[in-house]
Amino acid sequence: MGEVKVIGSTKSLFCTRIEWALKLKGVEYEYLNEDLKNKSPTLLKYNPVHKKVPVLLHDGKSIAESLVILEYIDEVWTQNPLLPQDPYQRTISRFWAKFSDEKVLLGSFGACKAQGEEKQKAVESAHESQAFLEKEIEGKKYSGGESIGYLDLTIGWIPLWISVMEEVDEMKLIETEKFPFLHKWSQNFMETPLIRECLPSGEALLEHFHTTISFLRSLEANKQ
Amino acid sequence: MGEVKVIGSTKSLFCTRIEWALKLKGVEYEYLNEDLKNKSPTLLKYNPVHKKVPVLLHDGKSIAESLVILEYIDEVWTQNPLLPQDPYQRTISRFWAKFSDEKVLLGSFGACKAQGEEKQKAVESAHESQAFLEKEIEGKKYSGGESIGYLDLTIGWIPLWISVMEEVDEMKLIETEKFPFLHKWSQNFMETPLIRECLPSGEALLEHFHTTISFLRSLEANKQ
Numbered sequence: 001m002g003e004v005k006v007i008g009s010t011k012s013l014f015c016t017r018i019e020w021a022l023k024l025k026g027v028e029y030e031y032l033n034e035d036l037k038n039k040s041p042t043l044l045k046y047n048p049v050h051k052k053v054p055v056l057l058h059d060g061k062s063i064a065e066s067l068v069i070l071e072y073i074d075e076v077w078t079q080n081p082l083l084p085q086d087p088y089q090r091t092i093s094r095f096w097a098k099f100s101d102e103k104v105l106l107g108s109f110g111a112c113k114a115q116g117e118e119k120q121k122a123v124e125s126a127h128e129s130q131a132f133l134e135k136e137i138e139g140k141k142y143s144g145g146e147s148i149g150y151l152d153l154t155i156g157w158i159p160l161w162i163s164v165m166e167e168v169d170e171m172k173l174i175e176t177e178k179f180p181f182l183h184k185w186s187q188n189f190m191e192t193p194l195i196r197e198c199l200p201s202g203e204a205l206l207e208h209f210h211t212t213i214s215f216l217r218s219l220e221a222n223k224q
Numbered sequence: 225m226g227e228v229k230v231i232g233s234t235k236s237l238f239c240t241r242i243e244w245a246l247k248l249k250g251v252e253y254e255y256l257n258e259d260l261k262n263k264s265p266t267l268l269k270y271n272p273v274h275k276k277v278p279v280l281l282h283d284g285k286s287i288a289e290s291l292v293i294l295e296y297i298d299e300v301w302t303q304n305p306l307l308p309q310d311p312y313q314r315t316i317s318r319f320w321a322k323f324s325d326e327k328v329l330l331g332s333f334g335a336c337k338a339q340g341e342e343k344q345k346a347v348e349s350a351h352e353s354q355a356f357l358e359k360e361i362e363g364k365k366y367s368g369g370e371s372i373g374y375l376d377l378t379i380g381w382i383p384l385w386i387s388v389m390e391e392v393d394e395m396k397l398i399e400t401e402k403f404p405f406l407h408k409w410s411q412n413f414m415e416t417p418l419i420r421e422c423l424p425s426g427e428a429l430l431e432h433f434h435t436t437i438s439f440l441r442s443l444e445a446n447k448q
Contacts, residue, residue, distance in 0.1 A: 049323065049356050061312055068318045075311040087299040088285055094292045099273065132273050 002059035004029040007043050009036050010200050011208035013157040014066040015054040019198045020153050021070055025077040067097055070150055082150040093143065096136055097154040103129040105157060108173055112165050112209075113216045123173070130174055130182065138181045141188050152189060159186035164205045168213075225301065226283035228253040231267050233260050234424050235432035237381040238290040239278040243422045244377050245294055249301040291321055294374055306374040317367065320360055321378040327353040329381060332397055336389050336433075337440045347397075354398055354406065362405045365412050376413060383410035388429045392437075 004022065006029050008015030022029050034043055034053050046062035047055045056063045056072065063069050074082040083090045107126040114122035133155070137143060143151035162174050176183050189195055200208075228246065230253050232239030246253050258267055258277050270286035271279045280287045280296065287293050298306040307314045331350040338346035357379070361367060367375035386398050400407050413419055424432075 058312075063312075063315050063319070065319055065322060068315055068322065071318065072311055072315045075314065087296055088282075088287075090299065091287050091292055091296045094295065095287070095289055098289060098292065 003057075005032055005057040006030070007032045007034055007040075007046060007055040007057065008053045009034050009208075011036070011204040012053055013160060013200065013205075016198060016200060017066055017153040017156055018054045018056060018069055018073075020148075020156065020195060021073045021082060023194050023198060024080050024082070024148060025073060026079065027073070027077055067101065067154065070153060074150065080147070082153065084144055084149065089144070093149065093151045096133065096143070096151050099129070100133060100151075100155045104133055104155070105161075108162070108165060109212065109216065111173060112168070113213055115217075126173060127178070130179060134179045134182050137185045140181075140185065142185070148189070148192060148195070152185075155185075156189060156195065158182065159190050160199065160205060161209075164202065164209050168206070168209060225251070227281075229256055229281040230254070231256045231258055231264075231270060231279040231281065232277045233258050233432075235260070235428040236277055237384060237424065237429075240422060240424060241290055241377040241380055242278045242280060242293055242297070244372075244380065244419060245297045245306060247418050247422060248304050248306070248372060249297060250303065251297070251301055291325065291378065294377060298374065304371070306377065308368055308373065313368070317373065317375045320357065320367070320375050323353070324357060324375075324379045328357055328379070329385075332386070332389060333436065333440065335397060336392070337437055339441075350397060351402070354403060358403045358406050361409050364405075364409065366409070372413070372416060372419070376409075379409075380413060380419070382406065383414050384423065384429060385433075388426065388433050392430065392433060 004027055006015065006018055006022070008018065008031060010016075010033060019029075019031070032040075032042065034040060036053070039051060043053065043055065044051055046057060047053075047064045050064055052064070054064075054066055054069060056069045058072075058076070063072050070082060083093055104126070107122075107129045111119070111122040111126040137155075142148050143155070158174065165173055174182055228251055230239065230242055230246070232242065232255060234240075234257060243253075243255070256264075256266065258264060260277070263275060267277065267279065268275055270281060271277075271288045274288055276288070278288075278290055278293060280293045282296075282300070287296050294306060307317055328350070331346075331353045335343070335346040335350040361379075366372050367379070382398065389397055398406055
């Protein structure tokens with residue numbers, strides 16, 4: 001099925017979800033680790049629009065944006081489907097994946113970034129988004145049932161990032177008592193051998209987190 | 225194929241793209257026009273997460289988020305495909321649709337919203353995003369070739385919104401000389417009878433534009 005390469009960073013969970021998908025499909029790939037502080041000509045050539053990781057290279061053709069890449073992987077390598085077969089269930093997965101990236105992930109980062117008066121409001125807003133996801137995941141081993149799928153890979157940042165966020169910010173974001181189903185799901189997900197095979201180190205995530213938060217705060221400061 | 229309803233607003237081009245898709249597919253539907261200033265219990269019931277239009281109801285099942293809805297329509301009603309059949313071409317359409325919504329559309333709104341010192345920077349940033357889309361559309365009648373597809377419907381806001389933005393803001397956003405291919409594409413798109421059948425009025429767009437810009441500026445003011 002052709003040569004597969006991933007331009008990624010081991011510090012980014014957007015890249016990890018691509019590796020998980022390829023491993024689930026049993027696709028061999030070469031990993032090109034990118035120094036995000038000094039982006040390579042290869043990255044700039046293959047993702048000139050966003051200049052961001054991850055990028056999937058398949059026989060020299062490039063694909064960017066992690067959710068778009070996951071759909072491509074699922075369509076090209078049809079074994080172990082990531083998206084459900086039923087159109088309505090597919091749509092539900094896509095909806096929650098988008099929601100998770102745009103609201104839950106960004107909302108949680110927003111809560112960490114916020115300072116002063118804004119903090120409480122930002123934490124409440126993050127909790128509100130998390131509560132919607134909690135309801136969706138209620139009582140499920142994985143999002144799609146008995147095997148890992150598209151939505152699980154998309155929300156796979158939760159068990160990893162949340163613990164980093166809490167460690168740094170000393171702020172409980174997804175509290176076990178409030179979100180028991182997300183915690184049970186996180187446990188199932190992290191116990192899956194294939195998922196454990198490919199995880200960024202806590203140290204790498206911590207470094208990436210500090211950089212991201214400083215960057216977001218500097219943007220905020222420049223605006224004022 | 226079951227009962228189809230669209231909860232929408234004739235002022236929103238996110239809703240118009242859903243109507244265009246259903247018309248292209250030859251699907252009959254009922255339109256439930258929503259008063260966005262006084263949202264109906266029906267909207268809140270079927271899109272409790274975002275509380276936004278459009279929502280597609282198919283046999284009572286609800287789907288939100290316009291790009292997710294387009295994919296659903298294409299999977300359920302397979303005649304006149306919206307997405308290309310080739311996985312790589314599909315991925316390209318998805319990439320540019322996401323880019324168009326997140327960068328070109330929001331960037332253009334950002335340029336209109338910006339005031340004072342920020343204005344020039346925001347206009348340049350919008351032009352930069354538009355230039356990427358211009359390159360993608362170069363020399364094509366429609367984005368996918370000879371018939372209207374997913375990406376055309378997604379960027380279908382351009383010929384309509386841009387003229388409203390320019391009228392209000394007295395600022396040329398997509399200049400003909402700079403973006404000849406986007407202009408040629410806009411012309412082809414707007415000359416298509418099926419597209420013309422279903423267009424929001426200029427007046428409705430103008431009103432919606434003013435509301436959106438005022439809302440964005442008030443958010444900005446509250447932050448400072």
